[in-house]
Amino acid sequence: MSLLKRMPELINNEILSFLLLPVFLILLYRWSCSTSGTRNPPPSPSKLPIIGNLHQLGSLSTPPHRAFQALSKVYGPLMLLHFRSSPVLVVSSAEGAREIMKTHDLAFSSRPKTTAFEKLLYNCKDVAVAPYGDYWRQVKSICVLHLLSAKKVRSFRTLREDETRSMIRNIKETSQRGEVVDVRKMVMGLTNDVVSRAALGKKYYNDGDFKELTTEFTELAGSIHLGDYIPWLGWLSRLAGLDAKLDSLAKRYDAFMDSVLQEHIDKSWDTSNENDQGSDDDQNEDNRDFVDVLLEIQRENLLQFPLDRTSIKAVVQDMFLAGTDTTSTLLEWEMAEVLKHPRVMSKLQKELRAVKKGEEEILTEDDLVDMHYLKTVIKEALRLHPSFTLLLPKMSIQDVKIKGYDIKANTQVLVNVWQIGRDPKSFNHKPEEFEPERFLGVNSGLSYKGTDFEYLPFGAGRRLCPGIQFATTVNEIGLANLLHKFDWTLPGGVRNEDLDMSESSGLTIHKKYPLKAMAIPHSSA
Numbered sequence: 001m002s003l004l005k006r007m008p009e010l011i012n013n014e015i016l017s018f019l020l021l022p023v024f025l026i027l028l029y030r031w032s033c034s035t036s037g038t039r040n041p042p043p044s045p046s047k048l049p050i051i052g053n054l055h056q057l058g059s060l061s062t063p064p065h066r067a068f069q070a071l072s073k074v075y076g077p078l079m080l081l082h083f084r085s086s087p088v089l090v091v092s093s094a095e096g097a098r099e100i101m102k103t104h105d106l107a108f109s110s111r112p113k114t115t116a117f118e119k120l121l122y123n124c125k126d127v128a129v130a131p132y133g134d135y136w137r138q139v140k141s142i143c144v145l146h147l148l149s150a151k152k153v154r155s156f157r158t159l160r161e162d163e164t165r166s167m168i169r170n171i172k173e174t175s176q177r178g179e180v181v182d183v184r185k186m187v188m189g190l191t192n193d194v195v196s197r198a199a200l201g202k203k204y205y206n207d208g209d210f211k212e213l214t215t216e217f218t219e220l221a222g223s224i225h226l227g228d229y230i231p232w233l234g235w236l237s238r239l240a241g242l243d244a245k246l247d248s249l250a251k252r253y254d255a256f257m258d259s260v261l262q263e264h265i266d267k268s269w270d271t272s273n274e275n276d277q278g279s280d281d282d283q284n285e286d287n288r289d290f291v292d293v294l295l296e297i298q299r300e301n302l303l304q305f306p307l308d309r310t311s312i313k314a315v316v317q318d319m320f321l322a323g324t325d326t327t328s329t330l331l332e333w334e335m336a337e338v339l340k341h342p343r344v345m346s347k348l349q350k351e352l353r354a355v356k357k358g359e360e361e362i363l364t365e366d367d368l369v370d371m372h373y374l375k376t377v378i379k380e381a382l383r384l385h386p387s388f389t390l391l392l393p394k395m396s397i398q399d400v401k402i403k404g405y406d407i408k409a410n411t412q413v414l415v416n417v418w419q420i421g422r423d424p425k426s427f428n429h430k431p432e433e434f435e436p437e438r439f440l441g442v443n444s445g446l447s448y449k450g451t452d453f454e455y456l457p458f459g460a461g462r463r464l465c466p467g468i469q470f471a472t473t474v475n476e477i478g479l480a481n482l483l484h485k486f487d488w489t490l491p492g493g494v495r496n497e498d499l500d501m502s503e504s505s506g507l508t509i510h511k512k513y514p515l516k517a518m519a520i521p522h523s524s525a
Contacts, residue, residue: 042089042405044080045071051230052082063505065389065418068092072419078403080411083229087411089402092419094426094453099402100394100413101453101461109462110395112412115225115237119246120217120253125311126318128392132462138303139315144466146293147199147319153469156198157365163193164477165362168485175519180491184514187331188324190478195323199316200260201289213256216249218325222507257313264291291316319467325508326387327471333385334377334479336515337434339488340499344436348373352484353522363480365473374480376439378472382448383427384434386457389418389509394463417456418509426454448472486519 047053058067068090072079077093091097100108110132117129127143130136146152167190174181192205192214204210223242227234237243288296294315298307338345351373355363368374394413399406422431429438439446446452449468450460458465465471482488490499502512 040404040406042078042080042402042407043075044082045075047082050084052084052086054083054229056081063389063503063509064414065416065509068390068414068416069419072416078405080405086229087408089407089411089413091413091415093423094420096403097415097417097420097456097460098453100415101450101456101459101463104400104402105461107398107400108394108396108413110397112393112395114228115234115243116221116223116246119250120221121318122310122314125314127315127466128318128322132397135305138305139311140466142294142297142303143315143319147290148467148470150469153473156194156470159197160194160474160477161362161364163190163197164481166190166193167478168362168481171482171486171519172521175486175521180516181519182514182516183335184328184332184511184516187335187478188328191324191328191331191474194474195320195327197289199290199319199323201264201291210256213249213253214321214324216245217253217321218508218510219506220246220249222505253317254313257317260291260316261295261309261312264289264295268292268295290319322465323467323470327474329387329508329510330378330381330385330471330475331478332511332515334381334475335482335488335517336499336501336511337381337384338377338483339490339515339517340496340501341434342496344377344434345483345488348377349483349487349522352480355484357484363477363484365477368476368480371476371480372440373436374476376436378475378479379439379446379448380434380436382457383421383455385509386417386421387508388459389416391415391417391456391459392463415456415459417459420453421455421457423454485522487522489518489520491516491518 045053045056048055056067056071057064058070068079069092071081072090072092077091078096079090079092081088081090091100111124111129113124113129113131117124121129124130125135127136127140130139167186170189171181171186189205193203196202196204220242223246225234225237225242227237291312294307294312297303298309298312301307338348351371352363355367357363391414394415396407396409396411396413398409401407421427424431427438427443429435443455446455448455448457450456450458450464453460458468490496500513504510504512
């Protein structure tokens with residue numbers, strides 16, 4: 001085709017380009033305003049159109065807390081990222097955390113909804129990720145009063161000691177067969193059985209299907225769905241099979257929760273018939289588990305809103321999963337650090353073994369009251385290995401000014417407690433190393449209960465984890481007896497200092513490779 005013949009087409013294309021250019025510039029301007037339209041936003045890396053800063057998070061194998069740490073070294077402890085058009089504030093300092101979870105706690109008290117949470121947690125009707133409001137306040141109050149209060153935690157003492165005794169017996173049998181102990185499996189069994197007996201009324205850990213469900217949940221709950229940040233790219237997550245996996249898991253978990261509730265309803269019906277025949281009401285009261293309590297609240301309509309079956313399943317599932325995976329993960333990290341540092345193991349065992357016990361006796365909770373070094377080992381493990389390296393995301397419900405920066409409403413906030421716990425400003429002696437003695441010195445007054453913002457393994461403010469005492473009590477008795485009853489070595493002649501401490505990715509940060517070790521029963525324990 002000659003240039004003369006193509007002239008009308010070229011002219012039309014030039015005219016079209018000329019007309020579309022302003023439209024493109026307007027759209028680009030609006031996109032820019034929607035992602036950074038504040039007078040004084042926090043420092044932020046340059047972003048790309050459409051995807052924002054997603055490309056700067058590194059490879060899929062890079063844990064997000066490490067990617068954020070690398071970026072914060074360049075852009076500071078208050079850093080604004082954009083995941084497509086969604087603004088995300090990353091907080092990496094104690095001062096910033098204090099602003100978010102104390103000074104402006106109410107403004108950052110809500111949660112963003114994610115596809116994974118909506119599908120797996122009954123459209124966010126649980127406690128952990130429910131939006132801030134009356135519903136969240138009331139279900140949290142139920143959980144604290146009937147499962148997580150100091151009084152209720154003390155009431156589960158016999159249960160904890162029973163399950164600790166069972167774990168020690170299982171390890172001893174494994175040792176006598178000359179086999180390697182799967183420490184992860186053992187501590188998961190302990191935490192699952194303690195929590196399931198308290199919340200669900202019986203043990204479920206030996207149920208193969210149930211174990212598979214809980215493992216899948218921890219893997220998928222932290223998954224990133226592209227549709228949460230770039231809605232029109234959500235089809236990529238569907239194409240990759242993520243939606244199908246989430247839907248399948250949600251359906252199977254729901255069937256399990258339905259069976260648990262129905263079992264309790266049937267038991268309640270049988271108990272009612274027994275009461276009609278003169279059984280002891282006080283004894284039945286003592287035997288109630290958390291599901292029983294929720295079903296009674298539902299029957300008696302004791303709340304300002306109807307507690308429907310879906311809400312009960314969401315809250316029970318939340319309490320179970322939050323209390324098992326995080327606690328067992330911490331126990332495994334503690335054992336790994338103690339194995340890697342024989343000096344710490346020796347010092348801790350000396351403290352523990354000052355209490356003499358018979359072969360079948362375990363250390364009880366009374367024995368642990370004055371175990372100061374045990375508590376420092378746990379605190380140091382929480383500093384280096386918080387179960388949630390990034391606290392569950394918060395969502396601002398109004399415009400706020402933080403450290404002179406303007407933060408818009410509907411900004412997600414991620415607090416990198418993993419990085420805060422390693423900050424040389426707060427922990428100036430070898431902050432990257434496992435040194436429990438730091439909590440006997442200048443850091444001895446630091447508490448993990450949300451009052452010290454240099455150290456936030458359980459969060460702080462309104463969204464502080466309500467299960468701190470439940471989790472740490474299980475953790476203490478488990479770790480104490482593992483090290484009181486056994487001497488531990490690594491299999492295959494692996495040196496202690498060569499133990500692999502790689503992390504996995506996910507909602508909860510596990511050790512990448514399950515900890516396995518040889519347990520040698522201690523003769524005087």
